[in-house]
Amino acid sequence: MIVGLDIGGTKIEGVALDSASYQTIVKHREPTETGSYEGFLASVMSVINTVSEKGEIESIGIGCCGSVGNDGLMQGANVTVLNGHDFIGDIQRQIDVPVAIANDADCLALSEFKDGAAKEAKHSCVAIIIGTGCGSGVIINNGIVTGLNRLGGEIGHNPLPNYSPEIDGQPVKCYCGSMNCAESFVSGTGFGRTFSEKHSPADSKQIMALHASGDRRAIAHLELYCDQLARTLANVVNFVDPEVIVLGGGMSNVDEIYPLVQDKLSQYTFTKSVKTKVVKSVHGDSSGVRGAAFLHSLS
Numbered sequence: 585m586i587v588g589l590d591i592g593g594t595k596i597e598g599v600a601l602d603s604a605s606y607q608t609i610v611k612h613r614e615p616t617e618t619g620s621y622e623g624f625l626a627s628v629m630s631v632i633n634t635v636s637e638k639g640e641i642e643s644i645g646i647g648c649c650g651s652v653g654n655d656g657l658m659q660g661a662n663v664t665v666l667n668g669h670d671f672i673g674d675i676q677r678q679i680d681v682p683v684a685i686a687n688d689a690d691c692l693a694l695s696e697f698k699d700g701a702a703k704e705a706k707h708s709c710v711a712i713i714i715g716t717g718c719g720s721g722v723i724i725n726n727g728i729v730t731g732l733n734r735l736g737g738e739i740g741h742n743p744l745p746n747y748s749p750e751i752d753g754q755p756v757k758c759y760c761g762s763m764n765c766a767e768s769f770v771s772g773t774g775f776g777r778t779f780s781e782k783h784s785p786a787d788s789k790q791i792m793a794l795h796a797s798g799d800r801r802a803i804a805h806l807e808l809y810c811d812q813l814a815r816t817l818a819n820v821v822n823f824v825d826p827e828v829i830v831l832g833g834g835m836s837n838v839d840e841i842y843p844l845v846q847d848k849l850s851q852y853t854f855t856k857s858v859k860t861k862v863v864k865s866v867h868g869d870s871s872g873v874r875g876a877a878f879l880h881s882l883s
Contacts, residue, residue, distance in 0.1 A: 585600040585601065585635075585642060586600070586601050586877045587599070587632065589632070589644065589645070589647065590648075591616065592616060593618065593663055594615065595616055596613065596616050596627055598611070598634070598635045599635070599873045599874065599877060600635040600636075606698070609639065610634075612631055618663055618665055619665070623665075624663060632644065643683070643684070644679070644681055644684075645683075645876035645878065645879030646672075646683065647687065647688050647690070648661060649662040650667070652671075656673065672685060685879075687737075688872050689712070689737055689832075690728045690737065690875070691721070691873070691874075691875030691878075691879070692711040692713060692865065692871045693710065693721025693728065693830070694875040694878045695865075695875030696709065696832075696867065696871060700830070700866035700871065701828065701830045702723075702827070704828075705828045708725070708825075708826040708827050709828045709830060710722050710737075710830070711830040711831075712817075713831075713833040714771055714831060714834070714835040715771065715832075716771060716833075717740055717767050718739065718767040718770055718833075719737060719740050720737040720820075721737050722737050723826075740765060741758065741762060741766070742766055742819065744815065745815040745816065745818065745819055747764045752808075752812065753781050756768045766812075769809075770813045772788045772833065772834040772835045776790075776791065778808075778809075779791050782801075788834060788835060792806075795840070806844070807844065810845045813841065813845050814848035814849045818849055821858055821860050828861055829860060829861070831864055831865065832871055836864055837868075839864075846861070846862050
């Protein structure tokens, strides 16, 4: 079996896949212990030990926010007790199999490239999470692009292309310190923020309920959102030119965005007619944990 873990602030999900067919053998979830590193590690090992009861583990892949620094220690993890610890080494000291780690967007990209929405792509895809935030995973020549500074895929922290306060709303400073990051507009949070700024407080679900009722403000706002997303994706096409762009996260479940974004995309690319398809992830919330299991294939 190949095992994947999806580690979040509230839960740890583990999945074991048949290494030949990629069929799911077992899934298991447990709450994330965040009070101490020792407790966190114990909760991770509990998930691994539970799924290992179903067969022999060949490899373990882990998807979570954060990365392994040059010193081998975790950095930038949203489960803060992880930071500064040799997380991968501590797992390998308890189970002698290869262990790999990547962020959630990379795992989404790998899952959809292997056997999801981008499975027909031969060499490349970009997967973009448009949920609470906005991040992406980049697959080129069958491998994840992380980069020298481990910033590969940080699309959400590029400036929104062609930003105009008259069209896009008031300037906004991102938590990263930069102004008008794409994440502030094309994430689900940004979708709600910009509507609330112009009209009345509402989140993405409430806006789409208004849209379904024929509310003109919501209809116009979704049109603007899709234009902002198309501008952001056009930068990806101009620079990476992937075969497929896969969307995940909460806003990816809004089916109305796909024809609008696809129609607008070519307006902002270098050539005004592009073949790149913008599609919804096949595996949805399971993409992260499945992609983590596939990390073994990159080693």
